[in-house]
Amino acid sequence: MPFWKFQNIAASETEPEHAELRIEGDIIDNEDAWLYEWFGIQAVSPNAFKADLSQYDGKPITVWIDSYGGSVFAATGIYNALQEHKADVTVKIDGKAMSAATIIAMAGKDILMSPTAMMMIHNPLTEAYGYASDLRKTADVLDEVKDAIINAYQLKTGRSRAKLSEMMNGETYMSAKTAIKEGFATGMLYADSEAKPVEMAFNRHAILNSTSEAVKRMVAMQKPPDPQKPDNSKARALLALEMEL
Known part of the structure; x- marks a missing residue:
């Protein structure tokens, strides 16, 4: 079963009837969903979503959203x-909302963050x-992936590509106020109430997404065959990639 649940929320005096869901845990590619389900690990994949x-x-x-991120390709599908x-x-x-989870966040007309x-x-x-x-x-592939991510950020924030690239280079952390200032959020939740503190630690190697095969195919398609090498040279040369965003 997926680790998210859509719920119908009845209309109120301030809001119309709407659906609500949570995205938690790793953002994973479709082909790896069975493994996460087998071990009972929280995750979200594009097709089921x-x-x-x-x-x-x-x-x-x-x-x-409450996620450290995961696969850029899976996040793109959800976005x-x-x-x-x-x-x-x-x-x-x-x-x-870190790493690939920020791509999903950019799909919001309004992006509201807890003060913590x-x-x-x-x-x-x-x-x-x-x-x-x-x-x-x-x-070269990573450069193209970065360029694609910047597209989503630029469409939402209106910031220049150079500015967004610089922020990505610096592994930029943003509180609610900073995210609003930089255009990554449009408002703050619970402005008049107290919210829970949140753990901020992030290990860039803690989330291994499963885009290796996708990137291998991207690389392989761009590499011309070498008739001087034995038949198995291409297999040996393929990258073993565990790509993160």
Whole structure:
């Protein structure tokens, strides 16, 4: 079963009827969902999420996020699904939206953060091995991945690409006030009430997403065959990647 649940919220004096869900745990690729379900680890994957979201077509959605992140490709799939939703999407961050989770957050028309919540953006990173040419190609792929992420940030924040790139280079942590100032959030939750403190520690190697095969295919498609090498050279040269965002 997925580690999220859509709920119908009845209309009130201040809000219309809407659906609400929470995104918690790792953001993972579809092919790895079975493994997380098997071990009972909290996670969210695009295909199952899209299937559930389709049942609420035309209804306003509130998305609560508390995640360290995970796969940039999985986050992109969820971001796209929310962007295509035919009603307003409100994002509420009550703990943390870090790394790939920030991509999903950018799909909100309004992005509201708890006063003790944190947001963090950084460059995509990976572990790799191979020939020198493979490592150079991997760096090129990471540059393209970063460029794609900046697209989502720029559309929401209106900041320049140079400014966003600099923030990613610096692994930038943002409180609610900073995120609002930089355009990554539009408001603060619980302004008149006390909120719980949140753990801020982030280990960039703590979340291993499963985009290795996707990136391998990207690299392989760009590498011309070398007739001077034996048939198994391509297999040996493929990168073993555990890519994080």
